[in-house]
Amino acid sequence: MDIKVLIADDDNVFRELVCDIVRKEGCIPIEACDGQQAIDTYFNLNDIDLIILDVMMPIYDGWQVLTHIREYSDVPIIMLTALGDEKNEVMGFKNGADDYISKPFSYQVFIARFNRLVDKIKKEHTDDVIVGKIKINQKAHKVTIDDIEVDLNRKEYKLLIYFAQNSGRVLTREQILYRIWGHNFEGDIRTIDTHVKTLRAKLLECGDYIKTVRGSGYMFEDDKL
Structure with missing residues (x-):
């Protein structure tokens, strides 16, 4: 790279x-x-x-x-x-x-x-990112849960990677918006909440790894952490 x-x-x-x-x-x-x-x-x-x-x-x-x-x-x-x-x-x-x-x-x-x-x-x-049951193969841009592939679009994949690489850390909506959509994004900041909702649904039971932090943003963590 x-x-x-x-x-x-x-x-x-x-x-x-x-x-x-x-x-x-x-x-x-x-x-x-x-x-x-x-x-x-x-x-x-x-x-x-x-x-x-x-x-x-x-x-x-x-x-x-x-x-x-x-x-x-x-x-x-x-x-x-x-x-x-x-x-x-x-x-x-x-x-x-x-x-x-x-x-x-x-x-x-x-x-x-x-x-x-x-x-x-x-x-x-380049390394695989593993949080709980989720495994992200960064070289292949492939996400699996219990060896079953999860179909994510580009924004959902980037969002999941950002969450997983910052597991256990509170990320503000402003930080997420910059990292995923860029500094010049002129849309509604609530687009983050929409994408998080969709990502949670696609991750099935692992969607619970994405925690809402009231007044701040989100935190991603395996319940075992």
């Missing part, structure tokens, strides 16, 4: 350097030169797999970009900054960053941390 990496940094030379590294590692770099462009690019494309995010950027800084994206998505994010003190590193992790690298960085250390997240992304997109 092609891994798309959004690289947001206002330093043109440094951004190009990171882009070259990303290309050499077999991934596709996509550039943003400020915080506004980073947000717009991420939500407009809707298929970014990993973000490398500089802290000190114009319009919106890295912390603001991180906070905004985390309202909708759990995409892996590496924070880059020249502010190499412990306080900033702790702030990055508290705000949802997956890793934090200080500038200037060791090439080998950067590659190791970058590839750790890339390998995790690839694994999540």
Whole structure:
């Protein structure tokens, strides 16, 4: 699979350097030169797999970009900054960053941390996902319950995958809407409830795995969890 990496940094030379590294590692770099462009690019494309995010950027800084994206998505994010003190590193992790690298960085250390997240992304997109009686073969896009295949359309399949990969976690309607329908979807947010109802019906007794969380959204879990 092609891994798309959004690289947001206002330093043109440094951004190009990171882009070259990303290309050499077999991934596709996509550039943003400020915080506004980073947000717009991420939500407009809707298929970014990993973000490398500089802290000190114009319009919106890295912390603001991180906070905004985390309202909708759990995409892996590496924070880059020249502010190499412990306080900033702790702030990055508290705000949802997956890793934090200080500038200037060791090439080998950067590659190791970058590839750790890339390998995790690839694994999540190819491994079978099993929750209770439901088995999802991601390579074949095939869903079975007790070895009986379940016929799902594209949106239902994506919804089930998103639920299963976040089993035990409350997902808001806003998060679900962004991940499945995209940031520019102009329809009614209640379309989520309609699709969840249909998905529950197709999953038969396993439809009970999808719990409604009043005032928030949904949570997916096997009753045994």
